[in-house]
Amino acid sequence: MKIRITMLLLSAPLLAVLAFAHNGMEHVMGTVKTISENSVTVQTAAQDPKIITVALLPSTKFVKSGGDASSKDLKVGDRVMVEAKENSSNKLEAVTVTFGKQPPHDANK
Amino acid sequence: MKLHTKVLLLLLAAVIGATGYATVLVRSGFSARDNPSAPEEFAARAIRSLSIPAAAKRAANPFQATPEILTQAREHFADHCATCHANNGSGKNEIGQNLYPKAPDMRLPQTQNLTDGEIYYIIHNGVRLTGMPAWGEADHDRDSWKLVLFIRHLPQLTPQEEKDMERFNPTSEIDREEKQQEEEFLNGEDSPKKKQNQTR
Helix, strand or coil: CCCHHHHHHHHHHHHHHHHHHCCCEEEEEEEEEEEEEEEEEEEEEECCCCCEEEEECCCCCEEEEEEEEEHHHHHCEEEEEEEECCCCCCCCEEEEEEEECCCCCCCCC | CCCCHHHHHHHHHHHHHHHHHHHHHCCCCCCCCCCHHHHHHHHHHHHHHHHCCCCHHCCCCCCCHHHHHHHHHHHHHHHHHHHHHHHCCCCCCCCHCCCCCCCCCCCCHHCCCCCHHHHHHHHHHHCCCCCEEEEEEEEEEEEHHHHHHEEEEHHCHHHHHHHHHHHCCCCCCHHHHHHHHHHEEEEHCCCCCCCCCCCC
């Protein structure tokens, strides 16, 4: 019995794999309502739209139509998909801001 | 003092020391967020090294690092290894950093200074009591030798190669569906549509 319990405890890290399907990232998809140097406000595309503000950091990556871009390329009204992480104050911080027409990709992957 | 008395006292001191260390270890908990202590890391590395037979350490890689083989290995790594080790081998992702011990940065000397045979042996046999499983079948493990070549290439991995690996990272059907919805939204569709599940 003790052996079984020990094995169960040791196998626990494998179960953790299931909990990180999104790698700890929040996805915010919607239309840019306002943009400043430090943040972008997005109205989500859900059936029940919400206004969500995401902080922009110096490390935030901007990707327009599959290529590198900067915050200056982003305009009010643009459709965006923001990958963000929650900081210790429960505020969202943008890791990647993707916008513009998307290049075609391999449907198998 | 007689010799056997000295030996007994030494053994007693060793038992008391080990008991004290074990008590501190247990009392401090078994969180996977911790880093192994220096003695634990030293002991684990030493035991791992001793457990690899000398002939296995000296084994030569049957493959050469041609562009074709490196591409194969890179795609294999992205599909099988990057979940814990990250595409660039840094181990800096959510799973790699929450394992005990944490996934190592394989670009650093601690990994790069191992012999090809040692790296192959670790991939092929895994490492007990860590997150590292054994890979490949017992007598058919060409892919692991190719992975050794890719691990050697990690310090020179280009941003383009790292980006390309994302195509081969494992994703669930839900992730793929979500990505498709996001792309359709960014391409101007009115609202994200829920796709029918094709496999059920």
